[in-house]
Amino acid sequence: MQFYGQAPQHDLTYSDVFLVPSQSQVGSRLSVDLSPQDGTAASIPLVSANMNAVTGPRLAAAMARRGGLGVLPQDLTMDAVLGDIAWVKSQPTFCDSAFTFGPDASVVDVRSVIPAVPGLGVVVVSEDGELIGAVSAEQIGRAVDDARIADLVHSDATVLTVDEANDPQVAFTLLEEAGPGAFGVVLDDGRVVGTLTSKQVMRSTVYQSFTDPSGRLAVAAAVGINGDVVGRARTLLDAGVDVLVVDTAHGHQSTMLDVLEKVRAVTPDNVPIVAGNVVTAAGVTDLVSAGATIIKVGVGPGAMCTTRMMTAVGRPQFSAVLETSERARELDAAVWADGGVRYPRDVALALAAGGASVMIGSWFAGTVEAPGEYRTDEHGLLYKTSYGMASSRAVAQRFAQIDPLEQARKMLFSEGISESRIYVDVERPSVEDLIDQITAGVRSSCTYAGASTLTQFSARALVGIQSAAGYDEGRALAQSW
Secondary structure, three states, X not given: OEEOOOOOOOOOOHHHEEEEOOOOOOOOHHHOEOOOOOOOOOOOOEEEOOOOOOOOHHHHHHHHHOOOEEEEOOOOOHHHHHHHHHHHHHOOOOOEOOXXXXXXXXXXXXXXXXXXOOOOEEEEXXXXXXXXXXXXXXXXXXXXXXXXXXHHOOOOOEEEEHHHHOOHHXXXXXXXXXXXXXXXXXXXXXXXXXXXXHHHHHHHOOOOOXXXXXXXXXXXXXXXXXXXXXXXXXXXXXXXXXXXEEEOOOOOOHXXXXXXXXXXXXXXXXOOEXXXXXXXXXXXXXXXXXXXXXXXXXXXXXXXXXXXXXHOOOOOHHHHHHHHHHHHHHOOOEEEEEOOOOOHHHHHHHHHOXXXXXXXXXXXXXXXXXXXXXXXXOOOOEEEEEOOOOOHHXXXXXXXXXXXXXXXXXXXXOOOOOOEEEEOOOOOOOHHHHHHHHHHHHHHHHHHHOOOEHHHHXXXXXXXXXOHHHHHHOOOOOOOO
16 A cells, blocks of 8 residues: 555554545446455455454354354363354355244343344244244344243244255245245255345355355364463364464564464464464564464454553554554565454455454444343343453453462453443344445445455555544534534
């Protein structure tokens, strides 16, 4: 990228900069290739963060189904993470993973998982897995709390075979004929495979799933830098993890470099290793030398992070991505820009600065696929909770098995927000809805720059510097002035 005018003498956040349009011959936004070129087989440049409140197996499967990648957190027990990997690998690529409930589940139980918004629903199955029916989220929203979910099934579900679900034209027609907001249940020999809406069928014609060589959905998993890291990495690799993330808050330290060399030694060459976090070219150099192929960049920009206020350590994210990605390219490595994105514009700016992919945390935490249950606030609004991975809550989870005194010592140095409410976006309740919004914005950004690939976008992007008033001018108004 190039600066439009004089290059700045100070570091910049995403809010400090904007993109200047250039002459373009890119006629269609859908012709833009969003493949990140980071050594993975992803087809969109989005990664969900390895945060406990963000990436569970359901969100990881949804990310891979649309071409992105979910990173399972390092704090999970080995049994839990192996179960999550196996679950993701078992999910369909051509339809959504079903929310299934037994007939005696109460409406209040279902509401804790599914918000009452159009386009969502649950499948009701018997004890032996036989389909009883399907119930839309809107029906659930109108029912009394103690009603049995099976009692809300009043008509036959729209059923599709696997062959019908795999044919976009056939599936779209069947679901449109079923009526507005209808969702179908995909069956294979009487077994529930998943669910499908006409919107999801449309998505299957736009996105390309990120799958492993066996055609299963891809998933990443994180490891820390303490304990038996090599043993954990080996187990994750044996379980079929597609990308390994070696993660710590301060990635540019000797312990990280030692661990990274050992993990690289047991990792096949075709499995990318991500390491971080750093914010300087020197950090990139050392991590790549130790065996990383992708560098995770960002210290302090996350919505749940208090590192900069507690320690003064960090760096404005746009400048951090700009410097580190330039060095990564020189070393045939790539950068994941981790944190600091609030809007699609920020994702586009991270990619313009040279990031191969963008890691997103809290933005995804309120979606239906994210871990945790929905709660209701004093105004009746639904939300899920998110929290920082250096917060007291996360530290307590991470070190639950150690000596209480030692745990108390570690809690003394916790940082980050322990609980933040992430409200349901009723217009975009699913992570797939947010992926649509983000990729639509990035595609448009590429066409404004005259770029048909992200590599071209980074090369052609013209970036200007703006005041706070300039940033505010670009914001839409909710009401007239």
